[in-house]
Amino acid sequence: MKTEGLLAQRIVNVKSSAIRELLKHSKMENVISLAGGIPSDALFDFEGLSIATHQAITEQPKSAFQYGLTEGSPLLRERICELCAERGVVATAEEVMVTAGSQQALDLVMRAIVNPGDVFVVERPTYLAALQTLELAEANIMSVSSDSDGMVVEELAELLKTQRIKGVYVVPNFGNPSGLTLSAPRRELLVKLAAEHNFLIIEDDPYGELRFTEERNATLHQVSQQVLGHTDNIIYTSTFSKILAPGLRLGWAILPEFLLHKVAIIKQAADLHASALSQSIVECYLGLDRLPGQIEKIRAAYKQKGEILAALVEKELGDHITFDMPKGGMFLWARFRQPFNATEWLKTTLQQGVVFVPGEYFFSDNPDRSSFRLSFATATEQQMQEAVARLRRSL
Amino acid sequence: MKTEGLLAQRIVNVKSSAIRELLKHSKMENVISLAGGIPSDALFDFEGLSIATHQAITEQPKSAFQYGLTEGSPLLRERICELCAERGVVATAEEVMVTAGSQQALDLVMRAIVNPGDVFVVERPTYLAALQTLELAEANIMSVSSDSDGMVVEELAELLKTQRIKGVYVVPNFGNPSGLTLSAPRRELLVKLAAEHNFLIIEDDPYGELRFTEERNATLHQVSQQVLGHTDNIIYTSTFSKILAPGLRLGWAILPEFLLHKVAIIKQAADLHASALSQSIVECYLGLDRLPGQIEKIRAAYKQKGEILAALVEKELGDHITFDMPKGGMFLWARFRQPFNATEWLKTTLQQGVVFVPGEYFFSDNPDRSSFRLSFATATEQQMQEAVARLRRSL
Structure with a gap:
């Protein structure tokens, strides 16, 4: 089939999400993911969601x-x-x-x-x-x-x-x-x-x-x-x-x-x-008025996890890497002190069993290739410890 | 604020759905709607949906x-x-x-x-x-x-x-x-x-x-x-x-x-x-394997309702209006035997308390203004009888 000319121009040059491709690696066994911007389902209010769902389908x-x-x-x-x-x-x-x-x-x-x-x-x-x-x-x-x-x-x-x-x-x-x-x-x-x-x-x-x-x-x-x-x-x-x-x-x-x-x-x-x-x-x-409590719970948990990851990165990788302490959200944004290609580094860390998102994907132009994003939302403390140790080994 | 130039060209000329506007009328009291392409919720398998929902949120x-x-x-x-x-x-x-x-x-x-x-x-x-x-x-x-x-x-x-x-x-x-x-x-x-x-x-x-x-x-x-x-x-x-x-x-x-x-x-x-x-x-x-039975139920109900509406239109409006007997789906597509503007007619039928969709909205060009669409999916038999009587009165 001649597919040439059948696609619209607007799609020809759009990039797929690099994160989406990375997440395929993150599902591999023994790989610890600090890549996805995925909320921790360990923090979901399953009880409240279940009550609300039941109410929705029975009352309306x-x-x-x-x-x-x-x-x-x-x-x-x-x-x-x-x-x-x-x-x-x-x-x-x-x-x-x-x-x-x-x-x-x-x-x-x-x-x-x-x-x-x-x-x-x-x-x-x-x-x-x-x-x-x-x-x-x-x-x-x-x-x-x-x-x-x-x-x-x-x-x-x-x-x-x-x-x-x-x-x-x-x-x-x-x-x-x-x-x-x-x-x-x-x-x-x-x-x-x-x-x-x-x-x-x-x-x-x-x-x-x-x-x-x-x-x-x-x-x-x-x-x-x-x-x-x-x-x-x-x-x-x-x-x-x-x-x-x-x-x-x-x-x-x-x-x-x-x-x-x-x-x-x-x-x-x-x-x-x-x-x-x-x-x-x-x-x-x-x-149900559970949202305020739920937000408090998520805030407290992410704050703690963010601090743990920041402390680990500081301690284990601080010689090579610098970052701003996050004041909220789900991400720690880091960069190498010296020019270093984080996308290339990912190939090594994958072999060690850690995946993160190289920074260059977040730039429309002039990418800072020495930067990378670590998510602290989903990994457990133990996983973060192991992940950062692996990152250190791969340097 | 100067909003000129802030909208994209692609949206400037797109028409809103006429049906959507009509549905506002259909929510008025005493108005019987033969307008919307909305499945009858009297036929929904609420029991099956409830079982499936419960299963989904408890098992996965x-x-x-x-x-x-x-x-x-x-x-x-x-x-x-x-x-x-x-x-x-x-x-x-x-x-x-x-x-x-x-x-x-x-x-x-x-x-x-x-x-x-x-x-x-x-x-x-x-x-x-x-x-x-x-x-x-x-x-x-x-x-x-x-x-x-x-x-x-x-x-x-x-x-x-x-x-x-x-x-x-x-x-x-x-x-x-x-x-x-x-x-x-x-x-x-x-x-x-x-x-x-x-x-x-x-x-x-x-x-x-x-x-x-x-x-x-x-x-x-x-x-x-x-x-x-x-x-x-x-x-x-x-x-x-x-x-x-x-x-x-x-x-x-x-x-x-x-x-x-x-x-x-x-x-x-x-x-x-x-x-x-x-x-x-x-x-x-x-x-749950309930879908085949559910489809049978919907088919039987719509067939019956379609036949009822067709018989009513034939009997009450047949002098003026012709249509093909639907062999499936949710709609009866009708047109006046003589040139007649169905969009204008709608203004009269609305006063009588019936809403339908004038045919012209379904044409990208060369609209047949004498055509119109009646949905038999949602109205009850009694409502269809009353609606067709009102349509007759408005002719």
């Missing part, structure tokens, strides 16, 4: 199994507003679009706003699957660097002097893979720039609740409201994947008014609506 | 609530192969992509194959939300007419003499909205044309199991295998929505080899994977 079976509304169930949208309000994201239920994880929110929004060739700015490094949605929308991806205060927004300001941009994608809290958090002054600068230069900000916030301290940063959505008196330029996305259960595939976007109907049309063509059963279960789960 | 809670594989759970893909084999669609589990309903399968495939301006051919009338996926992919949509043998493939053959096309979208069994079925000779001609002219066929088969007779038409996938010895040009899509429960949002595509990896990459960017919980539940449900 028709809603759970029948077609629903594209934007999501009205009650769930209300509940999401309440969750958002606690994060300082004030929105009405009409502004909420329930999606199949925040991944779908990103994809729908990119399809709604990005024309081929439109410039979209990301931080270096950034979330891999956001890059994929941008590639599929045929964006012209540009990047600015990041430092210990997160995305270097000053660099963006420089870029804007000569370059019209469509939008910025940023994970302001405990970014994946960097673990970095955007500082308050930069948050303010970013929303001001968006208004001034009329671009959109996608504020992707899957990890905001997983903070290791009591300090909570104002969201860009909130800063925009405070500084500009509106949130017209902000698309806020988040998910139940990291705080409840990713298998439900439920996330959401808070959309500015001009996008609501457009994103709904794309959502309708994309899959009609998110799983009605998952929506019913999360509605019921939120009604 | 980690699979049900954790991240899964993009292509779908290996066991479910095996089970889908078994279902497909009964329909004459012989495929391996590797060829199965589990999707969020067949709607997502259509959208993913369009994104994988359609470049802006590529010609895609549909039948007149055709499924509305397939048109939306084509519009989003910026296809150049062309159409051929249909008659009592379904899509007029001979017209397509004529078109192919002067026009290169990327693909054909067809619902060969009990089409939505037409209820029509593609004849065996035309199926053979269609697959031969695809091979000869190197285009792809999307065979969308949500209704094939809902046949009112024992006669089962060979799928295009099967015909291709028989006539050409391969299925390289066929993308077969189907769903659990019409035979089990749409709220689970589970469907699938059987893909030719060259598309497997590409569609997986898009699926990954679109939502990572379909609901793991829904997949676990359907796996368990299929293990």
Whole structure:
């Protein structure tokens, strides 16, 4: 068969997720994985999920199994507003679009706003699957660097002097893979720039609740409201994947008014609506008032595991490797003190039985090949000890 | 805010589903709806679904609530192969992509194959939300007419003499909205044309199991295998929505080899994977061996309801309206004997308290404004009687 010419241009050059390929190795026997960004199912609230599921299918079976509304169930949208309000994201239920994880929110929004060739700015490094949605929308991806205060927004300001941009994608809290958090002054600068230069900000916030301290940063959505008196330029996305259960595939976007109907049309063509059963279960789960306790539990566990991994890396690999102490999230982002190719190193560590994600995959350009990401969410303390010992041996 | 220039071109001209707007009316008090293509939840196997759900969350809670594989759970893909084999669609589990309903399968495939301006051919009338996926992919949509043998493939053959096309979208069994079925000779001609002219066929088969007779038409996938010895040009899509429960949002595509990896990459960017919980539940449900009985029950009920509605329309409206007796599916496709605008008529019938879908929405071009679609899936016999009486009064 002549398959030439049968594929669309938008897919020809999109890269598959390197992590996805790596995860195949991670399922091999005796391999300890520090690769995947997968929440620990040892922390799942199976009891609460079971109660909520039972409630959903007995008390509202028709809603759970029948077609629903594209934007999501009205009650769930209300509940999401309440969750958002606690994060300082004030929105009405009409502004909420329930999606199949925040991944779908990103994809729908990119399809709604990005024309081929439109410039979209990301931080270096950034979330891999956001890059994929941008590639599929045929964006012209540009990047600015990041430092210990997160995305270097000053660099963006420089870029804007000569370059019209469509939008910025940023994970302001405990970014994946960097673990970095955007500082308050930069948050303010970013929303001001968006208004001034009329671009959109996608504020992707899957990890905001997983903070290791009591300090909570104002969201860009909130800063925009405070500084500009509106949130017209902000698309806020988040998910139940990291705080409840990713298998439900439920996330959401808070959309500015001009996008609501457009994103709904794309959502309708994309899959009609998110799983009605998952929506019913999360509605019921939120009604049980177990989420706050569950988030506390996850935060405490990840904090402890993050500290353990950091201490191990410091002790065993500190001569060669440096990192910023993560203040939340699931990842430790490390780099070699001297130029060293982490992708090449992975081949050696695989033989030793450890898999991680080389940093270069998280860059749209100018990859830092000496960097790499270690996840502390899934491995046990014992596994982390063994993994770091193996990493040491492979150096 | 200047929103001008912030939207992508692909969304600017996509129409929202007229049905979706109509359904808002259908929720008004005293309005009887013959509009939506919604399965009757009076026929759902709530008992079986409850058993399967319980089994899924107790026996395999980690699979049900954790991240899964993009292509779908290996066991479910095996089970889908078994279902497909009964329909004459012989495929391996590797060829199965589990999707969020067949709607997502259509959208993913369009994104994988359609470049802006590529010609895609549909039948007149055709499924509305397939048109939306084509519009989003910026296809150049062309159409051929249909008659009592379904899509007029001979017209397509004529078109192919002067026009290169990327693909054909067809619902060969009990089409939505037409209820029509593609004849065996035309199926053979269609697959031969695809091979000869190197285009792809999307065979969308949500209704094939809902046949009112024992006669089962060979799928295009099967015909291709028989006539050409391969299925390289066929993308077969189907769903659990019409035979089990749409709220689970589970469907699938059987893909030719060259598309497997590409569609997986898009699926990954679109939502990572379909609901793991829904997949676990359907796996368990299929293990209960209740699906064959459930399909029999639905077939019998829809057949009876279809016959009742057809008899009512014949008796009360037959002077003005003609239709083909549906041989399966959920719809009665009717048209006025004399030129008459069904969209205008809807305004009158709404006042009388009946809603249906005017035919014009199902045409990409050359709409037959005298046509309209009546669904017999959801209304009760009594409601159908009252609805047809109201339609009569509004004439």
